[in-house]
Amino acid sequence: MTTTTEQPTRRLNTAKAMVEAIAAEMERDENVFVLGEDVGAYGGIFSSTTGLLDRFGPDRVLDTPISETGFIGAAIGAATEGLRPIVELMFVDFFGVCMDQIYNHMAKIHFESGGNVTVPMVLMTAVGGGYSDGAQHSQCLWGTFAHLPGMKVVVPSNPADAAGLMTAAIRDDNPVVFMFHKGIQGLPWMAKNRRSVGPVPTGDHVVEIGKAATPRPGSDVTVVTLSLSVHHALDVAEELAGDGIDAEVIDLRSIVPMDTEAIIESVTRTGHLVIVDEDYQSFGLSGEIAARIAEHDPTILKAPISRVAVPDVPIPYARPLEYAALPTPARIKAAILQQTGR
Amino acid sequence: MSASMEAQVRRDLFDQMVLIRTYEEAVLREYHADKKPAFDIGAGLIPGEMHLSAGQEPVAAGVCAHLTTDDAVTATHRPHHFAIAHGVDLQAMTAEIFGRVDGLGKGRGGHMHLFDPATHFSCSGIIAEGYPPAAGQALAFKRRGTDRVAVAVTGEGAANQGAFHETLNLAALWKLPVVFIVEDNDWGISVPRSASTSVADNAARAASYGMPGVRVEDNAVEAVYAAAGEAVERARNGGGPSLIEVHTLRLWGHFEGDAQGYRADLEGVPGKDPIPTYEAVLLEQGVIDDAAVAASRKNASEVVEAAIAFAKASAEPDPATVLDHVFA
Numbered sequence: 001m002t003t004t005t006e007q008p009t010r011r012l013n014t015a016k017a018m019v020e021a022i023a024a025e026m027e028r029d030e031n032v033f034v035l036g037e038d039v040g041a042y043g044g045i046f047s048s049t050t051g052l053l054d055r056f057g058p059d060r061v062l063d064t065p066i067s068e069t070g071f072i073g074a075a076i077g078a079a080t081e082g083l084r085p086i087v088e089l090m091f092v093d094f095f096g097v098c099m100d101q102i103y104n105h106m107a108k109i110h111f112e113s114g115g116n117v118t119v120p121m122v123l124m125t126a127v128g129g130g131y132s133d134g135a136q137h138s139q140c141l142w143g144t145f146a147h148l149p150g151m152k153v154v155v156p157s158n159p160a161d162a163a164g165l166m167t168a169a170i171r172d173d174n175p176v177v178f179m180f181h182k183g184i185q186g187l188p189w190m191a192k193n194r195r196s197v198g199p200v201p202t203g204d205h206v207v208e209i210g211k212a213a214t215p216r217p218g219s220d221v222t223v224v225t226l227s228l229s230v231h232h233a234l235d236v237a238e239e240l241a242g243d244g245i246d247a248e249v250i251d252l253r254s255i256v257p258m259d260t261e262a263i264i265e266s267v268t269r270t271g272h273l274v275i276v277d278e279d280y281q282s283f284g285l286s287g288e289i290a291a292r293i294a295e296h297d298p299t300i301l302k303a304p305i306s307r308v309a310v311p312d313v314p315i316p317y318a319r320p321l322e323y324a325a326l327p328t329p330a331r332i333k334a335a336i337l338q339q340t341g342r
Numbered sequence: 343m344s345a346s347m348e349a350q351v352r353r354d355l356f357d358q359m360v361l362i363r364t365y366e367e368a369v370l371r372e373y374h375a376d377k378k379p380a381f382d383i384g385a386g387l388i389p390g391e392m393h394l395s396a397g398q399e400p401v402a403a404g405v406c407a408h409l410t411t412d413d414a415v416t417a418t419h420r421p422h423h424f425a426i427a428h429g430v431d432l433q434a435m436t437a438e439i440f441g442r443v444d445g446l447g448k449g450r451g452g453h454m455h456l457f458d459p460a461t462h463f464s465c466s467g468i469i470a471e472g473y474p475p476a477a478g479q480a481l482a483f484k485r486r487g488t489d490r491v492a493v494a495v496t497g498e499g500a501a502n503q504g505a506f507h508e509t510l511n512l513a514a515l516w517k518l519p520v521v522f523i524v525e526d527n528d529w530g531i532s533v534p535r536s537a538s539t540s541v542a543d544n545a546a547r548a549a550s551y552g553m554p555g556v557r558v559e560d561n562a563v564e565a566v567y568a569a570a571g572e573a574v575e576r577a578r579n580g581g582g583p584s585l586i587e588v589h590t591l592r593l594w595g596h597f598e599g600d601a602q603g604y605r606a607d608l609e610g611v612p613g614k615d616p617i618p619t620y621e622a623v624l625l626e627q628g629v630i631d632d633a634a635v636a637a638s639r640k641n642a643s644e645v646v647e648a649a650i651a652f653a654k655a656s657a658e659p660d661p662a663t664v665l666d667h668v669f670a
């Protein structure tokens with residue numbers, strides 16, 4: 001359940017919403033601290049820690065060497081001793097140099113210890129493409145993390161959810177991977193999504209991990225998506241509403257755990273499913289969603305599902321190629337039209 | 343500066359540095375040309391991150407002067423100076439940076455992902471990850487009984503990455519013909535060396551892997567040339583790997599768009615530009631004259647502008663080909 005004790009909101013971009021949530025938890029709990037590359041004076045390459053160094057000082061906001069295995073591993077050790085680190089992996093694409101600490105240690109210690117050791121930490125990381133950063137700096141990869149048991153994976157699409165999920169992640173006794181899309185941060189140096197600024201509740205605002213949201217209810221087709229693609233899906237749904245197509249958009253927000261119930265409930269009503277995923281298509285999130293529906297009851301589908309994902313190709317650099325690979329509004333629209341027989 | 347060095351070598355070093363700088367200035371111009379008034383990293387003819395090497399020319403010029411295109415170079419996210427000095431085709435490289443079909447990677451790679459089999463040049467956007475492949479190239483060269491060498495480049499920030507240390511050990515253990523270069527430009531994005539590195543210099547680290555390590559101060563191109571000459575010769579003669587750290591200079595931001603608010607040393611930076619410094623020395627010692635300087639600039643400008651024109655004239659890749667080249 002999403003809990004908010006006070007109702008008033010203020011308008012923040014996603015980056016600022018994350019920072020505010022982190023700052024509030026740092027105020028509340030002295031065990032919370034931040035570490036990572038360029039999180040101090042620079043304020044995070046994608047502005048996820050802007051101002052924290054000034055507010056909390058270098059003992060609680062630590063710039064690290066470019067040693068991801070070392071400092072993510074250190075966060076794990078600190079967490080097992082009761083601190084609550086928030087550690088930033090600058091781009092998720094860099095997981096390759098430090099994955100052992102993440103999946104063999106962060107994710108498995110609780111299990112291997114028979115539940116005797118907890119690892120309460122947040123691994124936050126930037127994801128996504130669309131600005132020609134090439135094959136090593138544009139991936140989403142949430143399916144890769146979600147595949148490996150032992151870590152929760154949250155993927156907010158807007159400022160309020162970013163704040164609420166960050167608070168939930170920091171308070172969670174499990175390792176939580178918090179994946180934020182660069183395109184929703186509201187950065188001054190990148191084309192801005194119009195919903196990268198939005199109302200964020202003040203006070204104690206928590207979004208429960210594992211609950212999807214339905215930013216647009218509809219009856220004709222279910223579009224299940226997450227992160228930046230939520231905004232593309234909403235834009236397309238608004239456009240198609242004019243043509244009499246009523247698309248429901250589900251924002252997963254969290255994929256471990258994933259709100260399977262919300263998906264099934266919606267598809268049971270609409271009978272049509274479009275999955276929009278900026279991660280690679282095969283062996284990932286879109287296939288998992290399809291499998292869960294098939295396991296539940298394939299007959300709720302009135303038509304074969306549609307997947308709008310990155311075809312199995314690394315993200316290309318050149319803009320025409322990159323946009324041929326990404327789940328663009330045009331591809332989402334085509335899939336919805338196909339589902340609705342238009 | 344060593345008066346004993348051949349005048350032609352010194353002129354070549356100067357010309358190489360001028361070419362690199364001219365190239366980086368042209369890319370800078372083209373990169374920002376259509377990102378105004380509001381900077382949008384994804385917009386323009388050259389989109390994406392752009393890490394330029396201005397100030398670091400002495401390293402590439404001094405090292406690559408000892409290589410042929412049979413030797414390998416693995417560079418970093420800041421690759422242009424090494425690509426140019428190693429002789430990568432400037433037109434194909436520029437077309438790649440513009441994301442065009444005639445680019446080295448047919449528009450798939452971009453500025454951090456330049457692959458040129460003709461010169462055995464490659465680079466990576468992942469820190470220190472050019473080190474292990476250089477060891478492998480050196481292994482192949484050694485296996486085949488050649489005297490070819492591999493040069494691996496990183497920044498001082500990257501020297502705190504596991505891949506850096508693992509590769510030094512491996513190359514020393516197997517006595518591979520590798521020359522490891524560390525470009526110490528004082529900064530890893532916003533983090534100064536003093537806040538990232540536990541030792542005063544990375545040359546000291548070479549000792550723990552049993553290989554010679556030297557540090558070249560003052561971004562001095564001739565000192566780089568001398569140190570690299572020894573290291574390359576050692577590698578060619580079967581003497582195994584060496585490490586050279588050069589104290590160089592990041593003349594501009596980490597990437598384009600970096601306001602460098604964190605950088606306390608900013609004011610003194612332009613005065614440390616290695617090119618006017620070297621030019622003054624060569625002029626004073628009569629190795630070059632004003633006409634030679636002008637000719638060097640003119641030639642560089644012609645070559646560079648031809649490469650830019652080639653890139654702009656090359657077609658954009660067809661979106662229908664997006665799935666090409668995933669597999670051989």
Ligand SMILES: Cc1ncc(C[n+]2csc(CCOP(=O)(O)OP(=O)(O)O)c2C)c(N)n1
Nearest residue numbers: 094420467468469497498499500529530531
């Ligand atoms: C494994 C990995 N971690 C982090 C980054 C992000 N990053 C790109 S460049 C850079 C700084 C590199 O500093 P240095 O090695 O000194 O090279 P310089 O940029 O100064 O040339 C960082 C942290 C990366 N590309 N790869």
